[in-house]
Each structure stands twice: as C-alpha cells, then as structure tokens.
Amino acid sequence: MTSSQLPEKQTEQVTPTKRSNRSDPSVRSGGVFGFLRFAILFIGALAALVPFYYMVIGALQRKRDTSLLGLLPLPENLTLDNFIEINESVNLIGSLLNSLIFTAGVVACTLVFGLLVGYALAALSFRGQGVVFALVLLVQAIPFQLLMIPLYVMVVRYFGLADNFIGMILPFAINSVAVLIFRQYFLQIPRDIFDAARIDGASEVRILLFMAVPLVRPAVLTAMLVTFIGPWNEFLWPFLVTKDATKQTLAVSLANFSQANGSFLENPMGAVLAGACVLAVPVVVLFLIFQRHFTSANLGSAIKG
C-alpha cells in the first residue's frame, strides 16, 4: 500500500510543471481505456471477495437464508451461535494449535533447506547439479496421491509415526515450489556480482548468507506464504495419519464435520461456515501483514549500484 502511494505523490509534484510520463505509463492512459481497465480489475476483485462476504454472512445467520434480502446483514437473523456450535462440535483451539505446529514445522524446514538447494542450483556449478534440478522438477510431476498409499504404509506401519507431528510434517518438509522460486530469484541475480565477491576473497558461505539471501528477501517471503498455504490447506494426509481427534488439524476436523453435517444442529451450514471463518482468518490476517513485502523486488539496484 505504501508502494502505491509513493508514485502518486511523485506525479502530483510533477503535474504543475510538465506532465512527464516517462516514469509512469499509467498517467498517459486515462480516458476510456483507463476506465475499462479499472472496471475489469474491479470486477475481478469483486469475484474474488464476494464468496468471503457470503462466508461471513452465512456464518452469522441464525436461520439459513439464501434470498437476496437475506444476504444483507439483517439484525433479527444475526447470531454468534454458529461459532459456539462449531466450537462444541470440534475442538477449535486445539485443532488450530495442531494446524499451527504442522505448518510451522514445514515452513521452517523449507526455508532452511530450500534456500540452500536453491542457491546451489542457481549460483554454483557442481557434479550432479543437473540431477538435483531434475529431482526438483520430477517432484512437481509426481502427484501426492500416487505417493499417498506407499507413504501411508511406510509412515504409519513401518515408521510407526501415526498421530505424530513428525509423520504429519515429513512428506511436506521441503516445498519444491519454494525451491523453484528460490532458484528463479537467485538466477535473476547476475553471476557477475558473485564473481566479483569471489575475486574480492569472500567465502562461498559468506556470499550465500550476506549477499545472495538478502538479495532474494522478496523470494523468502513469497516462498513462506506459498509454503504456509500447502500444509494449512492440506487435510488428506493429516486425516490419514491422525485417528486421534486431539491431533487433528483444523482443516481435517472441519472437513470431517462438514461431511458428517451434523443434522442435529439448527443451522449446520452456518456452523460449517463459522468453522470456515475460523480456518480462514489466521491466514488472511497473516497474509495482510506480510503482503507489503511482496512488491520490493528491486533486484536491479544490486548491479546498477
């Protein structure tokens, strides 16, 4: 948001003297085209956000009401009972905590080991590099569902890691999409600056930690978010390895509840949507905090000085 305000101020300063458009192509495209573009972007945003409005409204409805009027927040049909009902049906706090442990474990492993291999693939050359990169791509092409059953047999039966966070984290430990993102960002850094550092006598470890990693900071945050999403959304694998309800993640608890669809409740759909809100809110909030860091991908400054 700060990034969108900055150019705004700049153009304001420029306007009185001379409308210099060199740095800002959007200024010159006003009129019909500009309006059309804005309309398309706005419709896109509406399509993305309206389901979330329904998620909240549906979670707050005392009785299920899908009429046009019912989709406005009518005071007489608003209640927080659905949140109480879902909390009684599934252990909300406990399963939230389980989701958090599962996700944090995956993100930590991905950041540490993913950065190492991403850097190795992009900035170093060594025997077997092609093989490692082929592995990163191969892993993308293997759907988790193919590995699901053999992994299930291995982790649950051979390793004895059922109802265990290690067993839950293991298959997701290093996110290969994050590795690809790291490699992609490291590749965008011209090798010249690494070579320059080597000529200046910097060790490889020093180059990695103090030059390469700071330069791909946007990639670290992007990869964190991308990595975070996977285990948080995942319900199949945690569902398979956890039979113990106290070890289940929120996505699993909620999916189970949604499938069972407790008909004993007054508004089961409302309870499911209330659970959906609880599942969605932590990620959306985290995302809103982190999203500012997304735009600062100004790699050009490293070589232009």
Add this chain to the structure above:
Amino acid sequence: MGSDAPTHVSSRRFERRPGSMMRRWLGENPLGLLLSAPYTAFVIVVFLIPFGFGIWMSVHDFYFTAPGVEVEHPFVGLDNFVAVLGDPVVRQAFGNLLIFLLINVPLTVALGLLLSSGLDAIVHWKGFFRISYYIPYVTASVATLSVWIFLFNGNGVINTMLGDLAPEPSWLANSGLIMPLIAVYVTWKNLGFYILLYLAALQNVPKELHEAAQLDGAGRWQRFRSVTLPAVRPVTSLVVLLSIITTGQIFTEPYLLTGGGPNGASMTPALLMYQQGIQQGKPDVAAAIGMILVIAVMIVSLVSRRITEGKNR
C-alpha cells in the same frame, strides 16, 4: 586441458593443486553438493522410495495386513493395469480431467495476463486489487469449498438469484455442469498466485522497451503483443505447467462437493485412488491408477512445454 597432464609422472605436482582434481570430479563449487544434500535425502525418502514402492505395489497383489503379519505378495504382472484400463469408471475419471484442463488452463492464462497487466499499469487501488486477488489462494480450500456449497447448493444463493433460470438438475448434481464448475472454482482459487508470478515478470520488463516501441509508432495492442507477451513467456510456460500438475492432483474439490458424483461425473483419478486404495483396501489397483496418472501428466506437460516455449528452446 587437464587430461593433457600425465598424472602418473609427478604426484607432487598433483598435490600442489588439490583443487583441480576435486574440481574435475565434483565440479567448480563442490559446496553445492553439501547444500543440496538435505533436499536430495528428503526427495529420496519421501518421493523416490515411495515411488518405487508404488510401482512395486502396482505389479503385485498387495493388501493391508495387521502389523507384524508376514504375507506373500505374489507378482501379478500387468493384471492391475489391465483391470484399471478396462474399468469405465477410471476412463471417465481421466476424461473428466481433460474437460477440466480445457477450461482451467486457457482461463487461468487469459485472466492471469489480463489482470496482471492491468494491475501493472495502474497506480491507484493497486494494493487493494493485489490483496483481493490473492485472498482466495491463501485461504484453506476446505473453507472456500464450504462457501461454494453454500452458493451452488440446490437451494443455494446462485439458484435463488437465477430463479427460474436455475439449471435442472442443480449445479452440484448436474453431470454436465459439475466439472466446469470445479474448473472455475480452481481457477478462482489459484489465480492470485499466477497473477503474482506474472506481475513479477511484468515489473522486470524494461520501460525503455515500451518507450522505444511507442516511439516507433506501436499501438497499445502491438506493444502488448511484441513487448509484454515475449517478456512474460517463461512465466506463461510455468503457469501452464503448474496448472497441469494441479489438475492431476484434484481431490479435495470433488471429495467435499460431490464425492465424485453424480454418476462419476466429477470423479478424478486421485479421488478414485483414495476410494479404491484406502476405503476398499486395494492399494495395488490404486497404485496402477497413479502410474497411469503420472504418465498422462508428463505427456501433457511435455506437449505444453513445446507449445508455450516455442522457439525459445
């Protein structure tokens, strides 16, 4: 060059340059091996061994037993594959993926390009739009799917709005509409991530190129076609590849929305593997479906790479 030096003549000379020998064997930066070791170990344990185990399963008669019980798993050759390929349910599941691909991939690329290039050009509201597009992607699919049930149920929001125009049978129960609906859902869900990829590429396009093209009299569409499109081509290639891989993994959507119905119209290979492998206790058959799925995904990915990377490669 190095091979010219007769190594057997002088071992002292060899000792003076230990790096050269190591470099010849391990490459210019042997550190790379160490840095990629954890990832390689991870891939071996979590992907390669289960992958091999899955292949082994698919050609053996494998079933679950109580822990500690030793049983024979006789080799059955391609019996599992023959059974799978002869099963109309399986063929329908793969057909469903094709329907999905034909809707999802063009929609994702077109909308991703449209919204990201629009986003790249505006100043006001940029942050708001960017956040809006990403939010579906960062939200758990269990959560968003429950909203889609709320929206597309028989007596859901969409049908209430459509009134008499509501499809009969309704969305989730309509065999002709359910797969397109899932394709639109997945596009909606993942678009923000692809916009992020496109936006990063667009921001790296030098402004000078656009200015030069404009000086040469290129219009807006011409600039888009000859400056923007080639610049984001690697991203388009990546977007298509990732979409295809996502397609092979579709599981949660039919599982929560329909359970694969009606009459298998939203059945996917991944869901079928779960049902047959875990629920019905036929992991060998599920492994065979998985093998076929991997081969299909690979073929489609290679074809798409040919198309999207074109003359670049």
